[in-house]
Amino acid sequence: MNESQEGPGPVPRGEARRAAILEAAGRLFADRPYDALSIDEIATAAGVAKGLIYYYFASKRGLFLAVIQQAAEALNTLAEEFGDLSPTERLTRTLDGFLWWADAHRSAFQTITSGGVGVDAEVIDFYHRVRHRLQAALSLGLTGERVPPPTLRVALDGWLSFVEGATVSWLAGGDLDRDEVRDMAVRVLGGVLQAVGAAAHDDADRSP
Structure with a gap:
């Protein structure tokens, strides 16, 4: 049958x-x-x-890629399911979910953020798609637009790299609570957005 x-x-x-x-x-x-x-x-x-x-x-690799793809979709959902909240509430809940997921799926998280089994082009593609959708969700919450202006795009990309690195360090060390890591990431984003605002102000001053 x-x-x-x-x-x-x-x-x-x-x-x-x-x-x-x-x-x-x-x-x-x-x-x-x-x-x-x-x-x-x-x-x-x-x-x-x-x-x-x-x-x-x-194959085992095919199964692993399916697991990683499922993980990538779960991370995307975390960033996109809080559209009716304020930007701060949305960010806080997204980070909570992100950190919980990374803790519960450590190997998959490490694989997504580090490039996978050796240098696997498909895993890297999943990673870039996750980053792009997270960035778009953040931009939507901050500006109302899914495509951020160039300065904000660079700033958000750098901040996401910080969050990934901080999460790896947190998982390895185990000496901070998840809430502490989340709140630190929120504060860092606040500083990043201040820098973006200052850059935009400087650009406006230089305009003819």
């Missing part, structure tokens, strides 16, 4: 199996490096035959 013919239900069995594999792989890759996990371990954790992993994902 093929996957499309399997029993009735709100979720086809094939989709449920694929989701179970992704969930199990996400848990395992959260705490263990790519090279430290085998297909056999992932299959056992998911409660499926090893062959099903190859059926749905072709």
